[in-house]
Amino acid sequence: MTPIIEVNQLCKSFDRFNAVNNLSFTVNKGDIFGFLGENGAGKSTTIRMLLTLIQPTSGNIQLFGEPLQQNRKSILQRVGAVIEKPDLYKYLSAYENLNLFAKMSGLKLSKNTLMQQLDVVGLADRSHSKVKTFSQGMKQRLGIAVALVHDPQLIMLDEPTNGLDPQGIVDIRNLIMRLSQERGKTILVSSHLLSEIELIANRLLIIHKGEKVVEGSVKSLLDPAETIIKIETSDNQHAFELLKKWEHLENAILNENEIHIKMHKNETPFLVRFLTENKMDIFSVKHVNSLEDYFLNLTKSDTHVQPFTN
Amino acid sequence: MFSLLQIELFKISRRPRTYIGFAAITAIVLIFQFAFKADGESYMNLMLQNVQDSFDLDKSKAINGYFMCYIILNTLLVQVPILVTLIAGDAISGEANMGTLRLMLTKPYSRSQLLFVKFLAAFLFTVFLLIWIAILSLFVSLLIFGTDDMLIFRVKGDESQILQISKDDVMWRYFAAFGYAAVALTVIATLGILLSVFAENSIGPIVATICIVLFFTIVSNINVPVIDKHVKPWLFTSYMVGWKGFFYIGIDNEGQPIKGSLENWPAIRNSLLILIAHIGTFLGIAFYSFQKKDILS
Amino acid sequence: MIKKIACFLFLFFLFQQTIFAQDINVLLANIKTKMNKIKDYEAEGQMKTKVVFLKLPVAAVKLYFKNPNKFKLKTSKGISFIPKGAVNVNMNSLFNEHNFTVIDAGADNVNNVKVRVVKLLPNDDNSDLVLSTLYIDPIKLLILKNKTTTKENGTYELTMNYSKYSSYGLPDEILFSFNTKDYKLPKGLTFDFDDQSAKNPLSKTNKASKGEVKISLNKYYINKNLSDEFFK
Numbered sequence: 001m002t003p004i005i006e007v008n009q010l011c012k013s014f015d016r017f018n019a020v021n022n023l024s025f026t027v028n029k030g031d032i033f034g035f036l037g038e039n040g041a042g043k044s045t046t047i048r049m050l051l052t053l054i055q056p057t058s059g060n061i062q063l064f065g066e067p068l069q070q071n072r073k074s075i076l077q078r079v080g081a082v083i084e085k086p087d088l089y090k091y092l093s094a095y096e097n098l099n100l101f102a103k104m105s106g107l108k109l110s111k112n113t114l115m116q117q118l119d120v121v122g123l124a125d126r127s128h129s130k131v132k133t134f135s136q137g138m139k140q141r142l143g144i145a146v147a148l149v150h151d152p153q154l155i156m157l158d159e160p161t162n163g164l165d166p167q168g169i170v171d172i173r174n175l176i177m178r179l180s181q182e183r184g185k186t187i188l189v190s191s192h193l194l195s196e197i198e199l200i201a202n203r204l205l206i207i208h209k210g211e212k213v214v215e216g217s218v219k220s221l222l223d224p225a226e227t228i229i230k231i232e233t234s235d236n237q238h239a240f241e242l243l244k245k246w247e248h249l250e251n252a253i254l255n256e257n258e259i260h261i262k263m264h265k266n267e268t269p270f271l272v273r274f275l276t277e278n279k280m281d282i283f284s285v286k287h288v289n290s291l292e293d294y295f296l297n298l299t300k301s302d303t304h305v306q307p308f309t310n
Numbered sequence: 311m312f313s314l315l316q317i318e319l320f321k322i323s324r325r326p327r328t329y330i331g332f333a334a335i336t337a338i339v340l341i342f343q344f345a346f347k348a349d350g351e352s353y354m355n356l357m358l359q360n361v362q363d364s365f366d367l368d369k370s371k372a373i374n375g376y377f378m379c380y381i382i383l384n385t386l387l388v389q390v391p392i393l394v395t396l397i398a399g400d401a402i403s404g405e406a407n408m409g410t411l412r413l414m415l416t417k418p419y420s421r422s423q424l425l426f427v428k429f430l431a432a433f434l435f436t437v438f439l440l441i442w443i444a445i446l447s448l449f450v451s452l453l454i455f456g457t458d459d460m461l462i463f464r465v466k467g468d469e470s471q472i473l474q475i476s477k478d479d480v481m482w483r484y485f486a487a488f489g490y491a492a493v494a495l496t497v498i499a500t501l502g503i504l505l506s507v508f509a510e511n512s513i514g515p516i517v518a519t520i521c522i523v524l525f526f527t528i529v530s531n532i533n534v535p536v537i538d539k540h541v542k543p544w545l546f547t548s549y550m551v552g553w554k555g556f557f558y559i560g561i562d563n564e565g566q567p568i569k570g571s572l573e574n575w576p577a578i579r580n581s582l583l584i585l586i587a588h589i590g591t592f593l594g595i596a597f598y599s600f601q602k603k604d605i606l607s
Numbered sequence: 608m609i610k611k612i613a614c615f616l617f618l619f620f621l622f623q624q625t626i627f628a629q630d631i632n633v634l635l636a637n638i639k640t641k642m643n644k645i646k647d648y649e650a651e652g653q654m655k656t657k658v659v660f661l662k663l664p665v666a667a668v669k670l671y672f673k674n675p676n677k678f679k680l681k682t683s684k685g686i687s688f689i690p691k692g693a694v695n696v697n698m699n700s701l702f703n704e705h706n707f708t709v710i711d712a713g714a715d716n717v718n719n720v721k722v723r724v725v726k727l728l729p730n731d732d733n734s735d736l737v738l739s740t741l742y743i744d745p746i747k748l749l750i751l752k753n754k755t756t757t758k759e760n761g762t763y764e765l766t767m768n769y770s771k772y773s774s775y776g777l778p779d780e781i782l783f784s785f786n787t788k789d790y791k792l793p794k795g796l797t798f799d800f801d802d803q804s805a806k807n808p809l810s811k812t813n814k815a816s817k818g819e820v821k822i823s824l825n826k827y828y829i830n831k832n833l834s835d836e837f838f839k
Contacts, residue, residue, distance in 0.1 A: 359792065360790065361787075363691070363788055364691055364760075364787040364788065365689060366689045366691055367687070367689075368687070372686050384798060388798070458685060459686045463792060463797055464797060466799065469659075470660055471661075472661050472662065472688075472790070474661075542801070548801070551798055551799065551800040552800050566655065566664055567662050
């Protein structure tokens with residue numbers, strides 16, 4: 001598997017506020033990579049850092065195996081993006097907007113090609129209408145057409161279904177699937193809705209308050225047999241350090257009052273035994289039934305998390 | 311880079327606000343021309359004051375195309391900065407406001423390239439605006455009012471003067487003056503661009519630029535010696551009227567104007583250099599800030 | 608020999624005395640006769656204006672005169688500031704326009720030339736002319752200087768130099784001096800470029816100053832039946 005995006009210990013702080021903290025993840029070629037987190041979790045900041053719109057405070061980013069900052073121009077030629085609401089030039093038509101951004105990518109596309117591109121997003125019949133007359137869904141689709149106009153290998157879509165009606169959401173979802181299946185694009189798509197992501201993504205990253213909570217394949221993360229165990233001990237910090245060394249564990253996060261561990265339900269006794277053998281007093285062990293519940297609980301809580309992944 | 315400039319000019323050309331400037335200029339110039347055609351003598355009487363007690367002068371000859379252009383520029387070049395600001399103050403902030411800035415910056419151009427193109431586009435807009443002013447206020451005035459020698463009414467220190475420039479010595483002065491005005495207005499354009507780097511809607515930088523220009527212009531025109539000496543040299547607006555220097559003709563020992571000469575070229579040159587230094591400084595700060603700026607819009 | 612020289616000198620001074628002693632009315636009549644030989648003329652030349660607040664280029668001018676009192680000063684191109692009273696640079700009309708009481712004001716010197724000074728007082732009380740003083744070279748019958756006071760335009764002074772056309776009594780150079788009021792535009796009206804070169808930043812009092820116009824005439828066309836068109 002060829003990594004297309006490699007993010008390592010990425011941090012960004014605005015004044016004293018840490019928007020992204022020590023974030024690391026990898027997106028492989030052909031992935032539809034779901035980037036999940038509640039509003040304000042740091043998704044947009046991360047995507048903007050991947051597009052050089054925001055300077056990281058520390059950490060490094062490699063795209064297509066090359067350091068982003070040093071190879072910005074050549075990398076961005078291979079990237080298309082829709083960042084939040086794609087407000088295009090309202091006083092220009094859809095066709096003019098697309099043509100303008102094609103030219104900005106150094107392309108001189110024929111009228112036919114541009115019309116085909118608009119057709120892909122279902123806007124061919126409104127190609128000469130001014131964007132100010134478009135609905136949010138149409139703008140979103142035009143934004144995707146703009147992101148695709150230079151046929152990029154990597155597409156980043158930041159909350160692409162935000163503000164869309166149900167049909168609009170389905171259209172965008174289908175479009176993303178087609179881009180991946182028919183044109184082999186690598187797609188990073190962010191959302192604050194797990195239900196949205198789980199339908200299209202093959203891999204998933206959840207962040208909370210700028211920090212990684214969990215990363216893995218959607219299949220394994222959403223396996224009904226897999227569960228999240230919340231465990232409270234006499235010394236959570238010490239227990240967390242011990243668990244990092246325990247070979248059965250894939251990932252865990254240290255919360256303020258408890259440790260969250262993603263593992264198979266059947267493995268719970270081994271976990272309890274491991275901790276008691278290491279002289280830890282266990283006060284409580286709770287199961288969260290699905291990743292969805294876990295995600296919802298996480299986004300409701302107002303706690304600092306400290307994750308690790310084996 | 312050239313295609314990027316083409317795109318910028320295309321965008322400017324498609325925005326309704328671009329034409330506000332051209333329409334405003336057309337209206338102002340036409341009103342001026344109509345007013346002077348109808349009753350230019352009253353203005354001439356005001357400017358001549360008691361000179362008419364001692365001299366006979368054919369006022370209809372004095373109100374000619376060259377004179378008209380000077381009078382129009384005298385008024386118009388106070389308003390044009392506002393029109394330039396409408397475009398320049400919107401350069402970056404307008405894109406940020408529309409949400410297109412983040413899209414532009416994900417294209418394979420450096421931020422410096424994009425900002426430089428924005429600057430070039432604002433500069434070209436300024437030049438087009440000046441060409442339009444030249445066409446209307448100079449060439450149309452010449453058609454309406456004809457050509458003749460040009461009279462300049464001037465206050466120099468505590469003296470008032472009337473300078474007469476032969477009609478065959480005027481045109482090059484206008485070309486030079488328009489060139490100077492282009493540089494002066496580019497200072498405003500650059501200030502607008504600089505402020506627009508820091509904002510995420512265009513109203514802020516446009517209003518701020520206009521306020522700075524108005525404030526500086528008002529201070530520049532307070533005729534108090536202490537301000538003349540210690541404050542005026544530090545305000546770029548003091549140098550914006552330097553284009554008039556091209557109409558201050560050099561005088562020989564006998565008090566006769568010397569054809570093709572300038573009274574004080576070093577002063578004009580220094581003003582020009584100061585204005586260019588302002589452009590450089592404003593652009594430098596804009597480039598530095600834009601390079602470092604996190605695009606959060 | 609000495610006697611001869613003494614005799615010559617005596618006769619010379621006697622002649623001079625005779626001339627200077629001649630009746631002023633006769634002198635004026637002689638001048639008038641000389642001037643009346645000119646029915647019309649057209650003259651070409653340049654006009655240089657020296658006024659502190661006026662910076663004007665040298666203007667090409669044409670002077671037109673037709674007996675008895677038609678006169679016009681025109682610039683051939685451009686805008687011209689023609690001093691009021693410039694019409695009086697033409698002496699030829701002076702005698703034709705007015706009836707005067709002539710007062711002999713004795714002798715004087717103009718540019719080292721001995722002259723007779725004549726004051727002319729117009730008999731008409733409504734005349735704009737108040738007083739005209741002529742400084743006449745009695746030998747050559749030329750008016751070298753004229754000081755005129757008018758009701759409308761104050762006092763001005765004319766100094767004339769003669770050369771090629773002295774036989775007609777027409778000057779090659781006329782220096783016209785007059786009083787002007789100070790010219791002062793309100794500050795801020797013109798939004799001028801201050802290049803910091805003005806020498807007198809402190810206010811001066813409003814005062815009158817002298818203006819001077821020098822007309823150099825290089826060619827006269829005399830008695831060519833000038834058309835009345837030129838005086839319109």
